[in-house]
Amino acid sequence: MSGRRTQHIEVFGRVQGVGFRPYVHRTATELGLDGWVCNVNGHVVLSVSGRPDALRELVARIRGHPPPLASVRRVEVTDVPGDEAPAGTGFTVVPSQADPSAAPREIPPDAAICDACLRELFDPEDRRYRYPFINCTDCGPRATVIEDLPYDRERTTMRRFPLCPDCAAEYADPADRRFHAEPLACPVCGPRLAWDDLASEDALQAAVKTVAGGGIVAVKGLGGYQLVCDATDPLAVTELRHRKRRPAKPFAVMVRDLAAARQLAYIGRTEEGVLTSPQRPVVLLRARRREVRIAPQVHPGTGRVGLFLPTTGLHHLLLRELDRPLVVTSGNLADEPIATDDAEARRALGAIADGFLTHDRPIRARYDDSVVHAVHRGVLVLRRARGYAPAPLALPASAALPLVGAGAQLKHTFALVEQGRVHLGTHTGDLADAATYDAFEASYAHLARLTRIAPRAVAHDLHPGYLSTQWARTRSFERRIPVQHHHAHLAAVAAEHGLTEPFVGVAYDGLGLGDDGTLWGGEVMVADLTGYRRVGRFARAPLPGGEAAVRHPARMALGYLHGLEPLGVQPPADRLTHPFTERLDAREARFVRAMVERGVNCPRASSAGRLFDAAASLLGLGDTVSYEGQAAVALENAADGPRAAALPWRLVRVDDLWVYDPAPTLTALLEGLVGGDQVSRLAAAFHTTVAEVTAALVERAVADGAPSTVCLGGGCFQNRRLLTEVHRLLRAQGLRVLTGHAVPVNDGGISYGQAAVASALLAKEE
Structure with missing residues (x-):
């Protein structure tokens, strides 16, 4: 047909595990285009034939209006001579391909249950009525179940659950919301709940009865086990503190919906947006002074309470049955990593939980709940984990040498870097704990394999006592780049904002080793990504x-x-x-x-x-x-x-x-x-x-x-009052003031800062 053109289109970004291929299929079909789409490693490839105006519209929609969970970073379009797809042949989704030479691959984070699935969950006429593992292309597990890429069911932990005829039909139907939804499941063919020798609804009711009676239940969540009890019961909360060895640190509270959240805390427009986002983090909110619905033992010593909304169908079912706020906290003993394996959970949590509500879908990667708060109508991530990690972040300076930022000792994360993209690993915890150190090594090996990043350089802290530093020094990297702790804090802020020119940096935290051999923590520097000079201190x-x-x-x-x-x-x-x-x-x-x-x-x-x-x-x-x-x-x-x-x-x-x-x-x-x-x-x-x-x-x-640009970094700037007042005074001087948003200002952002410094130094050498 005259006037037809064929194009090869490659789409990079968060485009796997987010319903991107079904979206492309629907869009191309609507525009009358012919061809195919498939996953190739961590990106999406299309071969499309049709009218030039329709091709332009397809590319425009891909760039400007991708699916809700997608993030398109780059679209490459190449005209292909000839007419590869004859008119009228239609558009198809073809099997995924692997390309060993491709760029680093992106892993989609988990996403909380969407509104459509939630409606089905409580619809007695729906075949997934009260099914805890309901999901579609817009929600459900991703990073926690992926075993390899390209992202297809056979490379996830869901491969253990063959699709029943009804699910297989949905999976293959381009018009269905579950078209190529890889974690697709239903009561007939999917995972099932268990409580000792009870299954499914009976197991759920056993857990409900235990919590209602003042007990503590270990619940297998998306990225690990969670400990659950009645947040309104002082005795239950006190007992959880005793058993978990967590005498004072506030617990997170899960509530049924926004209306329930508003009974406990003041919620502005920004907080509402993040509470209901697909990430569903724990949001630190100002507690209502007269709220009496939760026990004072939940958040002692602070007027802020960490609230979050249900992330899965299972959480919704628990909250619907119990109709009260629930403490939902990490399934671990103090300072240990969150439990993921069933046997490991029973060993670690057996002395804490009065019962285990588990299921038979394996968790491939450990992800704790993320924590954020809102300041200046913006969201600051304090713990980057489920829902956010391991989605990549950009760096303003790109080096040819792939590298890893080894991170700090507390609030540990690591960062894998290649081609100017940082895959920031999930929050691990305090490396001084042997189990946490093992979890770090396992997480590093898993993410490096998935992204296919083989670091040849490592950036690490100056402190020789940090286990992350010792890890860096005992591995066979071509280059080892020491990065001063507070320079890393400030570089993390600068790099997140794409800042490459010099700035004034204010780094306030607990302790970090200075380049003079003393301990620092109240520092003012003039810096850029490659270096710094100290101009002030406490x-x-x-x-x-x-x-x-x-x-x-x-x-x-x-x-x-x-x-x-x-x-x-x-x-x-x-x-x-x-x-x-x-x-x-x-x-x-x-x-x-x-x-x-x-x-x-x-x-x-x-x-x-x-x-x-x-x-x-x-x-x-x-x-x-x-x-x-x-x-x-x-x-x-x-x-x-x-x-x-x-x-x-x-x-x-x-x-x-x-x-x-x-x-x-x-x-x-x-x-x-x-x-x-x-x-x-x-x-x-x-x-x-x-x-x-x-x-x-x-x-x-x-x-x-x-x-005249100032970067504020370090854990002290988690203090809202300090951050707000410093920001106000500096702005009054006519200065530009930046702080971390997607990257934690605490030690959870150190690995990203190390990666930024090392990349800038290597790029400068190149």
Whole structure:
């Protein structure tokens, strides 16, 4: 037919496991085009013949209006001489192909149940009525079940479940919503629930009865086991804390719908959008002060509650039956990885759970729940896991050498990089735990195999004690690139925003090894992706007992009172410190003071995070903590009120650096306590002080010729009050202010920052 043209089209991005081939089939058929579409490794390939205007419309729709879960990064169109598909032959989906020479492959994240499947789940006339594993091309498991690519059923854990005739018909019907939905299942041919010797609906009812009776149930979720109990039952929540060895860290709460969520927390438009998104993360929300529906033991010490909506049909069924908020937390003991294997789960969780609601669909990859919060009408990811990982992120500098960012020690992630794309692995946890380290190695091997990235270089932290650093040094990489911890924090922010030119960086966190061999954590730098120079810092204070000071903020407070770097201001007088030291164990207080004065096992750190710990302890908000950041969370919670004027502070010049001396600030805190000032006002004033100090440090850097773009990184910027106030003050100076959104500002983003630095350095060499 005259006027027809044939084109070869390749589509790159998140285009597998998202209903892309069915979408292309429907669109091409509607436009009267002939040809075929197939998966090739991690992208989609089309051969299409038809009118030029129809071909242009097809490409335009692919680029501008892909399926809901898809993300099109690049479309390559090549005209092909001849007419490969004669008019009227139709459009088909052909079997997937593997191309060993193709670019790195992208793995689609899991997606929460869609509205269409949810309607079917509770429709008595539907054949999937009350079927826990209902899904379609727009929802369901992806990354957690994929065993290899291209993404087809036979390369997932669903290959163990042959399709029944009805499901096979849906799978093969281009007009059906389940056309080529790889995890497709129904009660006849799909996975089934189990509870001991009970199955399906009986198993579900056994779990419901256990939770309703105050028990704890281990539920096999998408990316691992979850521990579930009644969030309104104080005894059940307290017992879960005891058994899980998690005395204070807040639990996440799953609620039935938005209406139920609004009963527990204040929800704005941004929060609503992310709560109902396909990612379904845990969203940290301001709890309603008068809400009485959940036990106070759920989120002690904080006015924020982590809520999320059901992610699967199984979760919806549990919540519909129980009709109450549920604690839904990671299926593990404190600091261990989330359990995925059935036998492993029974071993690890047997002493916690009163019963196991499991099923026979294997979990191929471990994914915990993601955690986010909303600030400045934007979403900040605090834990990048289910729903987000391992979707790739871009880098502004691309190197020819494939590499891996080994990550940090806490909140560990790793990053695989090739051709300017970063596949950020899921949140693992604290590598000090042997099981977590094993989980990291298994996750790395799995993702490297799926993406077909074979790293030849590794970027790692400077700290020799990090197990991630030791892992990097013992593997046979061609290049090893050490990256300073806080430079990695700042590079992660810059790279996420595509920033390649120099910037001012503010890195506030707990601890990281500096290039001078001391511990850093309150740093201001002028940097780009390839390097940095330090222009400001917080004063150094000793950590009495090293790691013990992190677990005992009271020790940190004593370190500041008795061993703060002398910068010209006298430490607080005894009359001010006496009320604080009097409430401590007298023997330990004397022992710690002696350690500080003699310099025994007292490494010194310029840490913002440790200063927050000290302030929290001085204000009586926590002398001992059971999880990292607990004291700072208590301090932020105490400050949850009107803005207060800053406490006294000063900057001094030391060795060409501007240094914040907190001695006047801490003295003012103690004077306020002795004078009967409210702890809430003092906590708010402390936040204002640190924000003003930050603005002043940045202002001096800019006055000395630093750029007018500022990147804020490090775990302290998870503190909403601090982030908001610093952002406001810097913007008032006319500065451009950036922070991490898709990449966590905490140590979960370190691997991405390492990858950004290493890629930029290698690209510069090239």
